[in-house]
Amino acid sequence: MGRYxxxxxxxxxxxxxxxxxxxxxxxxxMGDPIAGLCGDRECDPATAAQLxxxxxxDKPVWQQYLTYMGNVFTGDxxxxxxxxxxxxxxxxxxxxxxxxxxxxxxxxxxxGIVLGVVTGLRRGRPVDTAVLVLTxxxxxxxxxxxxLLLQLxxxxxWAWIRPSVSSDAPFGELILPGLVLASVxxxxxxxxxxxxxxxxxxxxYVRTAIAKGLPRRRVITRHLLRNSLIPVVTFIGTDVGAxxxxxxxxxxxxxIHGVGYQLYQGILRQNTxxxxxxxxxxVLVFLVANLLVDLLYAVLDPRIRYA
Amino acid sequence: MPEPTPEEPYPAGGGxxxxxxxxxxxxxxxxxxxxxxxxxxxxxxxxxxxxxDGPGPQDRPRSLWSDAWHDLRRNPVFLLSALVILFLVVxxxxxxxxxxxxxxxCDLARAQEGSRPGHPFGFDGQGxxxxxxxxYGARTSVTVGVLSTLGVALLGSVxxxxxxxxxxxxxxxxxxxxxxxxxxxxxxxxxxxxxxxxSNTVWPVIGFIVLLGWPQISRIARGSVITARQNDYVxxxxxxxxxxxxxxxxxxxxxxxxxxxxxxxxxxxxYIALEATLSFLGVGLKPPSxxxxxxxxxxxxxxxxxxxxxxxxxxxxxxxxxxxIMLGDAxxxxxxxxxx
Numbered sequence: 001m002g003r004y005x006x007x008x009x010x011x012x013x014x015x016x017x018x019x020x021x022x023x024x025x026x027x028x029x030m031g032d033p034i035a036g037l038c039g040d041r042e043c044d045p046a047t048a049a050q051l052x053x054x055x056x057x058d059k060p061v062w063q064q065y066l067t068y069m070g071n072v073f074t075g076d077x078x079x080x081x082x083x084x085x086x087x088x089x090x091x092x093x094x095x096x097x098x099x100x101x102x103x104x105x106x107x108x109x110x111x112g113i114v115l116g117v118v119t120g121l122r123r124g125r126p127v128d129t130a131v132l133v134l135t136x137x138x139x140x141x142x143x144x145x146x147x148l149l150l151q152l153x154x155x156x157x158w159a160w161i162r163p164s165v166s167s168d169a170p171f172g173e174l175i176l177p178g179l180v181l182a183s184v185x186x187x188x189x190x191x192x193x194x195x196x197x198x199x200x201x202x203x204x205y206v207r208t209a210i211a212k213g214l215p216r217r218r219v220i221t222r223h224l225l226r227n228s229l230i231p232v233v234t235f236i237g238t239d240v241g242a243x244x245x246x247x248x249x250x251x252x253x254x255x256i257h258g259v260g261y262q263l264y265q266g267i268l269r270q271n272t273x274x275x276x277x278x279x280x281x282x283v284l285v286f287l288v289a290n291l292l293v294d295l296l297y298a299v300l301d302p303r304i305r306y307a
Numbered sequence: 308m309p310e311p312t313p314e315e316p317y318p319a320g321g322g323x324x325x326x327x328x329x330x331x332x333x334x335x336x337x338x339x340x341x342x343x344x345x346x347x348x349x350x351x352x353x354x355x356x357x358x359x360d361g362p363g364p365q366d367r368p369r370s371l372w373s374d375a376w377h378d379l380r381r382n383p384v385f386l387l388s389a390l391v392i393l394f395l396v397v398x399x400x401x402x403x404x405x406x407x408x409x410x411x412x413c414d415l416a417r418a419q420e421g422s423r424p425g426h427p428f429g430f431d432g433q434g435x436x437x438x439x440x441x442x443y444g445a446r447t448s449v450t451v452g453v454l455s456t457l458g459v460a461l462l463g464s465v466x467x468x469x470x471x472x473x474x475x476x477x478x479x480x481x482x483x484x485x486x487x488x489x490x491x492x493x494x495x496x497x498x499x500x501x502x503x504x505x506s507n508t509v510w511p512v513i514g515f516i517v518l519l520g521w522p523q524i525s526r527i528a529r530g531s532v533i534t535a536r537q538n539d540y541v542x543x544x545x546x547x548x549x550x551x552x553x554x555x556x557x558x559x560x561x562x563x564x565x566x567x568x569x570x571x572x573x574x575x576x577x578y579i580a581l582e583a584t585l586s587f588l589g590v591g592l593k594p595p596s597x598x599x600x601x602x603x604x605x606x607x608x609x610x611x612x613x614x615x616x617x618x619x620x621x622x623x624x625x626x627x628x629x630x631x632i633m634l635g636d637a638x639x640x641x642x643x644x645x646x647x
Contacts, residue, residue, distance in 0.1 A: 149617075
């Protein structure tokens with residue numbers, strides 16, 4: 001187990017370097033960060049040169065990358081150009097997005113798995129067909145359309161919720177945005193669970209469990225579900241990163257000041273450090289979530305051992 | 308030790324193919340994961356490698372493809388989605404067939420008006436005819452969807468196929484590179500990369516989708532080539548002295564292409580949604596281009612007064628994406644031997 005974790009951690013290193021380098025290069029292609037500083041007017045060349053020196057932008061890109069990564073590992077994510085440390089922005093943005101992601105994950109896990117089990121056990125029945133069609137529709141309607149429509153219906157027409165989220169973003173206000181963020185993944189989780197349950201339902205161990213007279217609930221939760229969850233767990237694990245990154249759209253629609261909002265602002269203002277900093281953290285979250293998923297396999301299926 | 312994969316939960320069972328064909332659905336945002344997970348079921352060679360499976364009462368055994376086509380023609384889902392797609396292709400080639408107006412001719416005096424005779428969908432915030440713009444918007448979506456899918460499928464299957472066939476160091480490098488791409492959230496990559504580009508054509512968007520989309524197809528193609536490569540007929544051909552290119556083109560490719568086609572079809576729908584999302588965020592296409600994403604984004608601020616300007620393009624977008632995903636679903640069902 002320990003050796004496996006170490007090997008996986010080592011494997012993460014090149015992916016981490018590659019992904020951050022890629023984003024670093026993209027951001028550098030993004031244009032002159034100094035130009036964004038002077039607003040609409042053209043920068044004074046002397047000022048621009050001085051700023052360039054100050055921020056180390058006159059050095060070659062690879063050197064900038066190394067310096068940056070060196071700083072990141074000492075906990076210094078640099079300063080946004082407005083003088084605020086990027087870590088401070090993260091401190092305000094990440095809790096909001098984490099709350100949003102947690103709500104989305106709860107929806108995915110609870111609603112998705114329950115729907116998947118129900119439909120998987122009743123394959124071909126009306127419930128199954130209805131849910132299947134519904135998931136297809138949810139997958140087909142892009143998130144920003146779902147978000148705008150729900151905001152229009154629940155927030156404006158029926159006034160059940162506030163159409164936009166206040167700056168504290170408490171859990172209560174994030175329920176609808178969380179549902180919107182989760183919607184597409186929710187549909188996948190349902191479909192994955194359904195397929196998996198339907199496949200495993202015919203397996204020998206389920207027949208044995210039924211034959212030895214276990215109550216139906218126990219057969220389903222302990223035997224069938226546990227064995228069917230591996231693909232679902234894989235999906236949810238990889239989805240954590242996607243949810244946090246995909247929150248850009250949801251956060252924009254509901255005016256939530258989380259990671260997506262900061263990133264969007266950073267990109268609009270051509271603020272390199274903010275963008276790279278946030279992306280670095282997102283990539284790390286993604287990698288760690290994947291690692292956790294792999295370790296979780298052993299919990300779900302004791303036959304899997306990591307040597 | 309083999310990493311457990313969704314399809315092969317037991318490490319003992321996975322050969323190299325099952326192991327490496329593992330698709331961790333990731334990165335490209337929710338939508339593309341469906342494609343990956345749906346394609347997974349096709350990782351095994353369709354039908355038995357030796358002999359046709361279930362020739363039925365017919366004398367002549369049908370190939371996988373004619374069998375699939377036989378199934379598809381009877382599948383109402385396929386027929387319906389194919390009809391919708393045909394219609395979309397026709398109106399994106401000749402939009403003037405059903406919309407006589409000019410999508411860029413707007414009259415501010417009529418802004419946000421509801422539906423009128425001759426203007427069934429009403430007017431948007433700039434006083435443009437929503438019906439005309441919705442019809443013309445199909446062209447952008449279909450162009451982006453089809454061209455990006457072609458690009459992704461071509462690049463991904465060539466790279467993935469070669470890596471799967473030759474293996475070795477190139478294969479490991481490619482696998483690590485795909486890992487890197489999967490770790491970058493796609494909408495984010497789009498915002499960063501496309502925000503600099505001022506060109507207002509579909510090409511940057513297509514280029515971006517190809518750039519971030521190929522790893523997905525490459526993984527599928529690689530896994531599927533590895534599976535096909537181990538078949539007896541490939542060994543036999545190799546033993547007879549067939550060159551690698553002949554092996555790859557004549558023996559492996561025809562037997563490995565099914566999962567790629569399925570995943571690419573489903574991905575086509577998600578690329579259309581991605582273009583709309585990027586345009587909605589203001590980095591995809593920009594006005595005066597006509598795109599559903601732009602129209603939806605433009606209609607969002609005054610949705611209280613003129614919801615129709617938001618609903619029609621959204622509906623068109625949803626129907627289009629749905630049609631392609633359903634088509635992919637139907638094709639997968641037809642090609643998947645497990646459901647036979």
